[in-house]
Amino acid sequence: MRYLPHSAAERAEMLGVIGATDIDALFSAVPKSALRSFDLDLPAHSPEFLVERHMRALAAKNHAAGDGPFFVGAGAYRHHVPATVDHLIQRSEWLTAYTPYQPEISQGTLQMLFEFQTQVAKITGMDVANASLYDGSTATAEAVLMARRITKKNKVVLSGGLHPHYRDVVKAYLKDDPDLVCLSPSPEGQGDILSQVDNKTAAIVIQTPDFYGHLRDLKGAAEAAHAQGALLIVVITEVVSLGLLEAPGALGADIVVAEGQSIGNALNFGGPYLGLMATRKDFIRQMPGRLCGETVDAEGNRGFVLTLSTREQHIRREKATSNICTNSGLCALAFSIHMALLGEAGFVRLARLNHASAIKLADALTAVTGVEVLNDTFFNELTIRVSEPAAPLVERLARRGILAGVPASRLLPGDAEVENLLVLAATELTTDLDIEALTTALAEELA
Structure with a gap:
């Protein structure tokens, strides 16, 4: 559709400024088959205040996460983000260069990245972390490529409990390489991953808590992998779990990747997210992405710089460790500020509140006829089997104002085994009234 000024004189003046003889000359590069010769059925223009009113009315039709009981998880979690986080990320100290090639004028950004790396290394129990990747799924794929470079082997085994989206991203990166072994998803989650490890294996990839909420034995997996010269890659979609569970680094993990959205980053229509990586x-x-180091200047003052690799190295695709050329800087900043506000004790307390909420949820669901809780272990997320297909049940509960979780069939379409499975998450924001509303509505819908 073409936008034309109201008068012929205005159109002629505009065309003259850009050197076009007429309107057809302006669009001469567009194939004639792509041009429309009729007006689209769109409403006439309106004053700005009426457009704002219309948009507010449309927005009011949304059911936001905070509008009622909310049990959605499966890789994106609703947590309380202090107002302080949003205030601090807008301060001028952080408004330095997007890509801090000139450290002398980018100290705010560089110091933040250094602190962020320190926090991620601490909670994962690893030696070093990078200054973030795009999100948890691409971080998982980058970890697989990294393991192949380190071991000079190709076979990679993905646990059946790995988030389906993460699995699909790895498959896309590896272009369905025959050396990629993807164990089948199942309500039990992991599958017999250790039997797949041999001397050709570069890495095994295990998520804990996994897609279904089960906690996994990392120590045994690490021993089995290392015995064959393979690496253990640990994936964490709910980073708050690291406040309660033993750090993967202490259990033998070689590379840890995680989705950092839960800390400092609220749910925002699917993003932006934040990929964590530590090794x-x-x-x-062999680690992709940015790495910020601490140094001193000519006068002995503490300072920060990017170290070991630069963004240009990643642009040379054929020689690069990675083609990820950027990071989720603003999300990393929000993560780092929120983590600093929590402190170690606060982070542990937040994790304990999440687990306590999940225990209450599991106990309440166990008492509902037609519901079977499948988890013996969980952090803040668990899976139930209901007596009918979960997807239409969730839709009915949504019409009652309850967002009751994620049907497994939504992420694993066509898999009859998961049709009646529902994945639910409970966080520190889940109240007893929320749980009561869910269980009451579930009992009525399943009766």
């Missing part, structure tokens, strides 16, 4: 010091030069 052992021996593997630091």
Whole structure:
């Protein structure tokens, strides 16, 4: 559709400024088959205040996460983000260069990245972390490529409990490489991953808590992988769990990747998200993305710089460790500020509140006829089997104002085994009234 000024004189004046003889000359590069010769059925223009009113009316039709009981998880979690976070990320100290090639004028950004790396290394129990990747799924794929470079082997085994979206991203990165072994998803989650490890294996990828909420034995997996010269890649979609569970680094993990959205970043229509990656010091030069280091200037003052690799190195695709050329800087800043506000004790307390909410949820669901809780272990997320297909049940509950979780069939379409499975998450924002509303509505809908 073409936008034309109201008068012929105005149109002629505009065309003259850009050197076009007429309106057809302006669009000469567009194939004639793509041009419309009729007006689209769109409403006439309106004053700005009426457009704002119309848009507010449309927005009011949304049911936001905070509008009622909310149990959606499956890789994106609703947590309380202090107002302080949003205030601080807008301060001028952070408004330095997007890509801090000139450290002398980018100290705010560089110091934040250094602190962020320190926090991620601490909670994962690893030696070193990078200054973020795009999100948890691409971080998982980058970890797989990194493991192949380190071991000089190709076979990679993905746990059946790995989030389906993460699995699909790895498959896309590897272009369905026959050396990629994807164990089948199941309500039990992981599958017999250790039997797949041999001397050709570069890495095994295990998520904990996994897609279904089960906690996994990392120590045994690490021993089995290392015995064959393979690496253990641990994936965490709910980073708050690291406040309660033993750090993967202490259990033998070689690379840890995670989705950092839960800290500092609220749910925002699917993004932006934040990929975390940490590894052992021996593997630091194979780690993709940015790495910020601490140094001193000519006068002995503390300072910060990007170190070991630069963005240009990643642009040379054929020689690069990675083609990820950027990071989720603003999300990393929000993560770092929120984590600093929590402190170690606050982070642990937040994790305990999440687990306590999930225990209450599991106990309440166990008492509902037609519901079977499948988890023996969980952090803040668990899976139930209901007596009918979960997807239409969730839709009915949504019409009652309750967002009751994620049907497994939504992420695993066509898999009859998961049709009646529903994945639910409870966080520190889940109240007893929320749980009561859910269980009451579930009992009525399943009766």
